[in-house]
Amino acid sequence: MKKLDYKGYYFIAPFFAIFLTFNLYPVLLTFYYTFTHYEGYGEPQFLGLDNYVRILTDSYFLEAFINTWQIWGLNFALQLGIALFLAALFSDLRINIKGLGFFRAIFYLPNLITISSVAILFNIMLDWHYGSVNQFLLKLGIISEPINWLNQPFTAQASVALILTWMWFGYTFIVLMAGVAGISKEYYEAALIDGANRWQTFIYITLPLLKPIMLYIMITSLIGGLQLFDLPMLLTDGLGSPDGSLNTMVLYLYNQAFRYGNYGYAATIAYMLFLITVIFSGITFKSMYREAKVTKKRGNK
């Protein structure tokens, strides 16, 4: 046991001073607001659990919850599908695809760009009559008349999901490839000798061994996805148009606080969001973990 040395406190003191002031205190203050009616001036009025009762019966919050899931779900399925497909291609010994570095960089590029700029870029590119997307699709003959992307609930949500996929599949691919790099080449060589085809190699070797990393991808994507704000805020009017379909939980929180001045209720939304994030991360972790254990057992037999 090393002897105690108080000097360590000096080094960590600035961190904790700032941390307690700007991080912990605001979190606790927000928690206090969840029990109050507060409009940003005067004294917060104590309400007890009224905000919590309200949020459980608030159809707008339910709508925001469902919207967020729909957008995230569609995006995640597409993003992971593309990334897994790419990882399968690049890990296949038989075809030996070249240019991994180049493709990785190009696929990752959209992820780096400021989301608010991306949102505004697509806001004008998805314009009904004058947007480049419709002009392009018309020219290719894929569609016969322009689609009003951002004016119908389904296409608006699909647009957001597709933009998210476009931004994130490269990142997911890079992370998956880091996992693939950690898989011993011997597995693939053995599979090759045993005459396993491409599909079997992927299903029985790559996929099970990538489970831990897929868990990481899923949880980080879920946490980020539940906080979706920049795109819906800037893609349409910032109020969730069309027809409330882009009203996500954080957008609802922002509007309640900074547009309508309902700080107490907005604080409650923040805590509900946190609770939802913790619950679903826990479920994801547990189910993936259990699956991983089952596979491992099967493998031992």
Place this chain on the structure above:
Amino acid sequence: MQNKRRPTKTIIYLLLILLAIISSVPFYMMIINATRDTKDIITGFTFVPGSSLIDNYNTMMGYVNIWNGFKNSLIVAVSVTVLSGYFSALTAFGFAVYNFKGKNQLFLFMLLMMMVPGQLGLIGFYELNKTLGLLDTFIPLIVPTIASPFVVFFVRQYLATTLHSSLLEAARMDGASEMKIFHTIAFPIMMPAVATMSIFTFIGSWNNYILPLVILFSPEKYTLPVLMGFLKGSQVAQNLGSMYLGIAISVVPIMIAFLFFSKYIITSIGAGSVKG
């Protein structure tokens, strides 16, 4: 065998190239449209640049000084990167080198708070800064990043494997103070880890939207992402060429930086996720 595989391989390459085009074409369109006037853009789309770049620039600058937003973003992002890098190294050093009461509990507490999403305390953060009179200043965007748990965690893990206590003992024998040891011996050792985190800190700050949106009110203080939103709501939005140009100016610097750092950034993402 070879002949049978060749068509598959060609299809795969075509597919990859198609994906690469999808990833980059919106940026290409953005740059092309930045050089065309609204009438041109409305009538159809082309891959050939137009001749209205200077007109578009003048129209945009007539409403919004984008370089001012650029400057604000740069001030905030550079300050954030420097402060979070320096203080995270300091904190990581304190945790890695010294043994003090409550050390493990404090470290665990820090890790737990790392899991809490930023939006949770947003309302309280706004109110706190209102009370302190810090709204509409850069301070709430910069100073809180002195406490960056993830960077501390990353640097500390790095330090655990690279810093040997014999090195510290030798310096102490020579009569160096603890602060001097940190600055002259430990900090250079931590530099690679700090630099890796700095890239992500910088990009994160540069792209941050909700926090400056809530904190800043005066257009002349807006950072680029907030200025972009402001541009969309202003009269410039009528002029599509100017809009595209504004977006391009906000995006191109990051693209250029990426050209230089892409290999570094991509390896770091991979490394971070495998460890995490």
